[in-house]
Amino acid sequence: MVRWVIDGKDNREAAERLAARGGISLLAAKVLVAGGYDTVEKAAQLLGSGEPVEFSDPMLIKDMEKACEIIGNEIENGKICIYGDYDCDGITATAVLADYFGNMGADVCTYINERSEGYGINKGAIDTIADMGVTLIVTVDNGISAIAEAEYCKERGIKLVVTDHHMPGDTLPDALAVVDPHRADDTSPYHDYCGCGLAMKLVAAMEGDSDFAAQQYADLAAVATIADIVPLTGENRHIVRTGLFYLENTERPGLSALVDRAGLKKPFSSSNIAFGLAPRINAAGRIASPKDALSLLLCEDEDEALNRAEQLCEINDRRHSFEDRIIDDICAMIKKDPTLLDSRVLFFSGKGWHHGVIGIAAARIQDRFGKPCFLMTREEGGEYRGSARAFGDFSVFEALSFCGSELLEKFGGHSGAGGFTVTEEKLAPFRSALEEYAEKNVKYPLVPEIDVAAALSAADLTVENVEGLRILEPFGEGNPDPVFLIADALIDDVVPLKGGEHTKLRLSFSGTGMEALMFRQKTDEFPFKRGERVNALVSLSINEFGGRRSVSAKVVSLRRKGISQQKLIAAEDTYFRVRRGEIADKNVIAYVTPSREDIIPVYTAVTGTHSPLDLYSQLDTEKINYCKFLLSIDILDEAGLIVYDRFARCITPVADPARADLNETPTMKRLRGL
Numbered sequence: 001m002v003r004w005v006i007d008g009k010d011n012r013e014a015a016e017r018l019a020a021r022g023g024i025s026l027l028a029a030k031v032l033v034a035g036g037y038d039t040v041e042k043a044a045q046l047l048g049s050g051e052p053v054e055f056s057d058p059m060l061i062k063d064m065e066k067a068c069e070i071i072g073n074e075i076e077n078g079k080i081c082i083y084g085d086y087d088c089d090g091i092t093a094t095a096v097l098a099d100y101f102g103n104m105g106a107d108v109c110t111y112i113n114e115r116s117e118g119y120g121i122n123k124g125a126i127d128t129i130a131d132m133g134v135t136l137i138v139t140v141d142n143g144i145s146a147i148a149e150a151e152y153c154k155e156r157g158i159k160l161v162v163t164d165h166h167m168p169g170d171t172l173p174d175a176l177a178v179v180d181p182h183r184a185d186d187t188s189p190y191h192d193y194c195g196c197g198l199a200m201k202l203v204a205a206m207e208g209d210s211d212f213a214a215q216q217y218a219d220l221a222a223v224a225t226i227a228d229i230v231p232l233t234g235e236n237r238h239i240v241r242t243g244l245f246y247l248e249n250t251e252r253p254g255l256s257a258l259v260d261r262a263g264l265k266k267p268f269s270s271s272n273i274a275f276g277l278a279p280r281i282n283a284a285g286r287i288a289s290p291k292d293a294l295s296l297l298l299c300e301d302e303d304e305a306l307n308r309a310e311q312l313c314e315i316n317d318r319r320h321s322f323e324d325r326i327i328d329d330i331c332a333m334i335k336k337d338p339t340l341l342d343s344r345v346l347f348f349s350g351k352g353w354h355h356g357v358i359g360i361a362a363a364r365i366q367d368r369f370g371k372p373c374f375l376m377t378r379e380e381g382g383e384y385r386g387s388a389r390a391f392g393d394f395s396v397f398e399a400l401s402f403c404g405s406e407l408l409e410k411f412g413g414h415s416g417a418g419g420f421t422v423t424e425e426k427l428a429p430f431r432s433a434l435e436e437y438a439e440k441n442v443k444y445p446l447v448p449e450i451d452v453a454a455a456l457s458a459a460d461l462t463v464e465n466v467e468g469l470r471i472l473e474p475f476g477e478g479n480p481d482p483v484f485l486i487a488d489a490l491i492d493d494v495v496p497l498k499g500g501e502h503t504k505l506r507l508s509f510s511g512t513g514m515e516a517l518m519f520r521q522k523t524d525e526f527p528f529k530r531g532e533r534v535n536a537l538v539s540l541s542i543n544e545f546g547g548r549r550s551v552s553a554k555v556v557s558l559r560r561k562g563i564s565q566q567k568l569i570a571a572e573d574t575y576f577r578v579r580r581g582e583i584a585d586k587n588v589i590a591y592v593t594p595s596r597e598d599i600i601p602v603y604t605a606v607t608g609t610h611s612p613l614d615l616y617s618q619l620d621t622e623k624i625n626y627c628k629f630l631l632s633i634d635i636l637d638e639a640g641l642i643v644y645d646r647f648a649r650c651i652t653p654v655a656d657p658a659r660a661d662l663n664e665t666p667t668m669k670r671l672r673g674l
Contacts, residue, residue: 638667
């Protein structure tokens with residue numbers, strides 16, 4: 001279940017005023033008003049004042065002047081190593097400084113950890129770098145927590161300059177310069193750069209020319225800013241807007257080849273980058289070597305660049321297969337033991353899962369089931385290396401801290417994601433501790449939310465109106481791609497695409513018709529039929545084909561008309577608490593326990609493949625609450641009368657089922673015993 005959040009935000013009068021005074025489309029004005037930007041002055045805070053935007057002075061960042069002086073001296077007299085992280089941000093930042101320092105005539109080399117080394121600068125790497133004759137290490141996208149490693153650099157006689165965008169601890173590393181806008185003593189006007197954005201600011205500082213730095217490196221900084229999910233506000237919006245322009249005309253052979261192999265079409269958007277380029281660069285660090293991606297970005301030969309780009313795409317395909325294997329394994333676990341989905345925190349472990357992709361797999365499982373997810377893979381030594389994803393009030397870092405060093409060998413992260421290592425004997429108590437954290441610290445029902453900018457009318461769906469949304473770009477963290485509500489739409493047709501792998505809907509509402517695409521929705525599993533009325537959440541764009549431009553919609557979420565989401569969310573929460581045995585109130589148990597008279601219409605309604613919510617909306621919902629309905633589905637499944645695939649969330653009838661006593665099913669026995 002996902003909560004659609006729209007109440008109180010759809011203020012047409014305020015949007016009309018803003019559109020008139022700001023000279024923008026009504027649809028763009030609706031989005032701004034929904035986000036709290038309901039005046040021209042407030043909108044200018046997000047979009048800019050309309051005057052040419054300038055980059056802030058990089059020398060205002062604490063220690064930037066020191067860093068420039070130290071690096072300038074080493075370019076003349078020493079050997080520099082750029083030490084980066086293995087993700088897209090770290091790889092692109094390394095490429096920026098390697099290219100710039102090399103063009104300045106420096107003796108420069110690079111070092112990026114393999115994923116097996118873990119995050120950040122380490123002593124073994126320092127030894128390797130020292131043996132290469134390096135006199136200065138410049139970190140990018142790491143180093144702010146390298147307290148012991150900074151001391152070790154001094155022992156080995158290596159100078160250290162840290163450039164990082166992560167939050168510092170109470171103690172800064174003892175480096176010659178620590179350039180991090182999140183330092184408590186930093187008074188620069190903008191703080192939310194990614195590592196590559198900060199590397200571009202370093203180039204600007206050394207050149208004394210921000211425009212030069214942007215012309216040379218904003219393409220890479222834009223890719224990293226989008227990939228690292230830093231806020232697309234303030235100066236980051238300028239970096240991405242500028243970078244997308246230069247990316248469309250990039251003279252960087254490696255980046256141009258990757259754009260070609262990824263099939264990106266102009267005009268580029270943050271979505272192109274997020275789904276086309278960033279995953280391919282990240283894939284190298286996840287399952288191969290980050291050096292593969294770095295070599296591509298620094299490549300100057302076009303033929304070699306094409307070969308390297310093809311290699312990166314093949315690595316990304318392998319990454320997909322590794323993810324799919326994890327998802328398939330979890331699917332099999334759920335089919336074998338459906339109670340795995342009952343807990344507040346989803347918890348799965350496997351053997352041979354590639355540790356470079358378990359974080360992505362955890363995000364996919366969380367999105368599918370709407371619960372925080374912790375995945376882990378068994379390593380050779382018997383330890384389990386894991387990754388977690390969460391949302392809302394559930395903080396991964398707080399949950400891991402709650403478990404502490406008594407249960408975990410090591411851990412780190414932030415609210416939405418984190419990593420950890422746990423031994424086999426601690427798996428069970430670790431799982432129990434996560435459930436305890438959730439019960440004590442998280443407000444339930446905990447459900448994912450979709451922010452809805454506004455309800456659409458037929459008049460909104462013009463090419464000019466939708467085109468006007470581009471003023472809000474780039475979209476990303478802090479400025480999401482807007483989602484709109486289409487209320488009371490009639491399904492005129494359901495059309496299979498790509499052999500039924502995707503689905504196109506023809507909808508009519510408010511006297512107009514439109515088409516909406518549902519990617520990765522198999523047509524034969526689509527739960528609605530022609531002639532049914534639905535409410536839909538969609539994102540909008542412009543489609544160009546054969547010289548003709550039209551409005552295109554992509555379905556984000558779909559429900560049958562008349563669903564009361566608050567009742568459903570509360571009922572689903574009660575259902576899981578019943579399955580976990582947490583409800584002792586006899587009156588509540590009696591209220592949700594289905595009788596034979598409740599179950600029969602549920603069984604009768606199963607005439608094809610249905611999702612639970614779709615099947616429920618076909619019933620008389622005044623006579624059966626959603627919790628009772630879900631328990632009825634469990635009983636029918638246990639009795640062998642239907643098949644309930646909890647992973648796919650599909651309910652199908654069983655042909656010629658054997659006779660069964662519903663009162664003897666495990667769920668009914670458990671309800672009687674409560």
